[in-house]
Amino acid sequence: MSDPIEAHFRQVVPAVDFCSLRLVSERSEMLVVRQDVLQPVVTSEDRGAMLTVWDGGGMGYAATSDLSPSGLRQAIDEARQWAHESAAHSVVDFSKIVMEPPQGDYASPETEPWQNVSLADKIDLLQRECARLNIDPRIVDWDASLWHTDVDTLYLTADGGRVHQLFRTLVPSLSATANDGPETQTRTFGGRGYCRQGGLEILDRLGFRQAAPRIAEEAIQLLLAPNCPSDTMDVLLAPDQMILQIHESIGHPLELDRILGDERNYAGTSFVSPDMFGTYRYGSDLLNVTFDPTQPQAFASYGFDDDGQPAQHAYLIRNGILQRALGGLTSQVRADVPGVATSRACSWNRPPIDRMANLDLEPGDASLDAMIAAVKRGIFMRTNCSWSIDDSRNKFQFGCEWGQLIEDGRLTTVVKKPNYRGISATFWRNLAMVGNRSTLEIMGTPFCGKGEPNQMIRVGHASPACLFTNVEVFGGE
Amino acid sequence: MQDYFHALADTITAHLRGQEVYTCTFRGEDSDFVRFNRSAVRQAGTVRQRALSLDLIEGQRHATGNVVLAGDLQQDGARVTRLLEGLREQLPFLPEDPHLLYATEVGSSTAADRSELPERAAAVDAILRAGRGRDLVGLYAAGGIYVGFANAFGQRNWFASYNFNCDWSFYFQGDKAVKTAYAGLRWEADAFDRQVDAAAAQLEALGRPPQTIPPGNYRVYLAPAAVADILDMLAWGGFGLKAHRTKRTALVQMTEAGRRLHPEVTLRENTREGVAPNFDTAGFIKPGQVTLIDAGGLGDCLVSARSGKEYGVPTNGAGSGEAPESLDMAAGQIPARQVLAQLDTGVYVNNVWYLNYSDRASARVTGMTRFATFWVESGAIRAPLNVMRFDESIYRMFGDNLLGLTDERAFLLDGSTYRRRSTGSSRVPGALVRDFTFTL
Known part of the structure; x- marks a missing residue:
């Protein structure tokens, strides 16, 4: 041009x-x-x-x-x-x-x-x-x-x-x-x-x-369908719920401007502190999370962020250990923490701040059938419809459109209004199985809100289906 | 600015052909945004933006285009003319719209403040002074907001407001903070100082060792800001005609099963006493008030022009989302000064956060406590409370379990700045509720 x-x-x-x-x-x-x-x-x-x-x-x-x-x-x-x-x-x-x-x-x-x-x-x-x-x-x-x-x-x-x-x-x-x-x-x-x-x-x-x-x-x-039962059980999350789980309880807490306090009056702070990078166990060994702006077709791919910094693939969490933050150059200098090129603005009328871009959970080696077969009593949830998490990005509660019970390794009764709640700092440690590439979907959201003045931005997420153990599950009234 | 908009509208009118008519809505702002963190400036800047939404109509066919404007009549006249031509080219390819409705009776109006905004440097200095020795984080937003409507029939409506909104928190440590705001048309140093002092007094209470309560049911006082956020959730599809007719409203148990709220609950869209424009994008003028919940029972819906045509109900000028912009909850009987005494032992919730439906059909809402939330015993604040998740039905908190509403209400300006500064507001009391469910 x-x-x-x-x-x-x-x-x-x-x-x-x-x-x-x-x-x-x-x-x-x-x-x-x-x-x-x-x-x-x-x-x-x-x-x-x-x-x-x-x-x-x-x-x-x-x-x-x-x-x-x-x-x-x-x-x-x-x-x-x-x-x-x-x-x-x-x-x-x-x-x-x-x-x-x-x-x-x-x-x-x-x-x-x-x-x-x-x-x-x-x-x-x-x-x-x-x-x-x-x-x-x-x-x-x-x-x-x-x-x-x-x-x-x-x-x-x-x-x-x-x-x-x-x-x-x-x-x-x-x-x-x-x-x-x-x-x-x-x-x-x-x-x-x-x-x-x-x-x-x-x-x-x-x-x-x-x-x-x-x-x-x-x-x-x-x-x-009957209401989703209330119990502590295994939860198998489809990619169209996993993207929300990743977004809210990994993406936002890893934003450096939250960690630095910029967002405390609006979007909130983070349970993650600068000293955790390099050592903190965020999840089980199966948890591998990447910032990948190079993925063709992914919603938030780009060559450079809005401060002109070149964007490259990087691990944020590797084998469950926290590696680096979601933060552009300004925040990296302020916090002295490694980040990635994610200084982004929603349009010309807002200044760049630290945002997610493509934040992906890397696939593992389990097929969907294998994950279902591994569950004695649990539930398969698909498609997020409700999301809420505290301002430190710890205590969350999410709901899905569709639930189906898993009993003795088989999908059984369809249930309505499936919800689950947990705490980010412990939830990801209960990641028991990660789906393989056949279960992976490339998705995202056009509506990630944050910042003062407020900004709504496009974010990409790719994830396989994932199985978690010991989750508090409940339904509607 | 008003003359500029009228000249643009005249340009559109002059370029119409045959049976064409149009409606158009102008939105503009000149805003200063100063972002603070740790009692210092994080980002400071100015945003000047103008845009026009134009709906070109021929019979029952129409097409809508939005275009950004420079604010210069020569440049913008050409842009708007190009937009008109582009929409004209689309029309033959579009089917007739059975739900198209626009005002044909001319109802022109002007509602414009005179700017009495403070010098920005003086406001920023005052905020920095308030933060001295404290940890202040927040946003100062100030400037002019402009909305205009025009149509081919000669209707012209104009709204201009020059206001500021300083929305900030004093942090004690971690996630313990007091959130407050000082907003208005004219900066009054004494009023700002009183707001600062009130927040600082609450900040002292946050210095006590925080308390954690186990999940369960508690007596709670929801301060006006918390009530406003909960009602804002309910406003998300709760009161719109389309949501009612498609059964997607969170109040579906009221529409389909006769459930009611507490008789003390009356909710209105109170345009007359709000700060939003009183005209919609189809040219209809909003009534002064629409009663949405009347003494616990269903009242009227908010009806957009489109829904009005679709369902054969007169429009009351609601926007396409059919959500209130000036929500008003009637005051109750509890003297505001006796709130702590009437709470006795329980949780004082100043703010809630990140609400969503956990069961929309049952109007059950989950969310978090945030900022200054306190454990109260025998009518006295004992300790700040660590954040708690609640999951509670509107039918319980504003129905069977509502003990009363305060006799004083707070007028809260919506500080939202997505795309542009909001003109929304709410006027609500505090609420005393028994057996409020905390889950995590």
Whole structure:
């Protein structure tokens, strides 16, 4: 991309310690068919820039949707003013951080571009899949949707750095809600967890065109199912629940800005402290967790983070031992803890903070059948629908759409409203079996919230199915 | 800014063809954000953003486009014209929308504050001073928020608010902290100092050795901020017409099985006394109040234009999510000053955190205590409490087990800043509840 804004930026760069521009152009389209009626087609275009200045040890930013030369100049002046005003009171001494000027680019893989299929054909697809969800009079609400986004980012630094990245994402969704009197059950296509980088080729890889009847049938089954029993038992979690378990009780606690206290007024702190890295046993020997921005199609792959730092695969937890944090360069310098390139912003109007990107649990060697066979009394849970965890990311409680009891090594009764609770610091030590690649799914979420001011960002997770022992399980009322 | 928006709307009107009409909504803000940690500045900056959402309508066909604006009429007039042309090209490929509804009677309005915001340096200095000798973490957000509506029929609505919200915590150590906020239109040093002193007084109580209680049922006092968060959870699909008709509401046992809440519970969407715009994106003007729960029984739903058309019910100007923006809970009888005495022995919960449904159809909500939560004995605070998980039904905490609501209410501005600064608020009392279930 050759954008006139690059020339404007080079012309107005001030004499300061560090100055960068991050231009974000985002175009998205949301297509929804609900109860066989096409909902309003919404196309969104967003484009703006964040100017960041470090000077005299302080930092300031200014974000603007006015990309004219005068708009950029005003933003740089405002950012510089903030840097000067905060220099004497800054929690970070920015003069001690050295950012090497980055050079590079990245583009999402794509074999069937969104634009190559007509709007009418995409609507036809959704109409078909939506209609296939309506299998029974007890299905009271049903919908099918596609959410496509193109994000084009250009990161420039005053000392010649230049990174251009192009992201294309797709989030397909299906949902069926069944009702009988005061009982309502909803079944979905992995929540909104089946989100990937790429084009429409993703739909076949995910089995989108085959899923609707199963989802609707399972909603009816849940309507007729007994409540999940309350007991301490083994729990086998499918990937569409594992991604939430990883996200909340590994990802967030390992964010360095939480550990440094930045998030204590909002998203919270962490039970992890800087001295734990390198020695702390986070889970059983089977627990291997990686930061992997290189995974093709994964939702949050990239070449560079939003501070221009190159992103590389790294183990965060290896054989159960905590290795490194989720934190960008600024946090790494502040905490003196090894991190990864995860300084990210949700768009041009928010500054980068420490985020997850692709945070994956590495597969083991157990088949799904082997894990089921290993359970005397337990439950198989699929698809997260409820999540809650304390501000230190320790005491959690999660609920799933679908539960199925495991008795004497066999899947038996379907149960509704399966929930479980535990404590992060001990839960992962009860990881007893890890599924092999045949059980692995590449998923994520478009809605990870954090930060002041608040930011909602895309996060990727890949996980196999996993078996945990001695978990407190319970159901509804 | 209002003139700029009206000029943009006039540009759209001038470019309409044939039977085309449109609705459009403008949103903008000029915000300062100063983030603090350990009584110092973590990140400071300014965000200037403007965007327009335009719905081009021809008969029952329509297409919506959102576009970012520069704030300059020359640039933005061209952008909006391009957007209009793009939407016009989409229309032939779209089916008629049976649920399209928009206002055709013109109801123009203007509600605009005059900015009395403090100098940012003075506000930042005051916050840094408050943090001196303490561990302060939080966010100062301030500036103008602008919302406009226009349509092809000549309706023009404008809302502008210039406010600040300083939302911060004093930390004692670990996860023990007091959270508070000082928000408004005009910074008054005495009022800010009183807020600081009140938080500092609670901070002293956090210095006592913390206590852990076993899971079980306890008598609790939920302070207004905690009540607001629980009601916010209920607002997630609880009161919308679509959620009621599709049985997805958490109040499905009220709609389908006749359950009721405590007769002291009355909830309203109180637009008249809130701080949000009183118009929606289809041009409908919101009524001053909508009673959602009336003395424990179901009241009216929040009805968006789209749901109104779909279900044949008059709209009351709710947004597409049909969630309240200005939730109001009626006060009760418990004198606020007697809260500790009436709690007697139990848990005083200032804030709750990370709520979600553990059983939506039963309106059962789980979440955590957070910040200053205390163990109280014989009407006196004895110790800070280590965080506890609760899992409790709305039907119990605001039904059978509700002992009463306080006679004073807190007005709480929503500090949310996802995408843009919120204009939401709530006005709620505290609640005294028996047999509140803690699980972990």
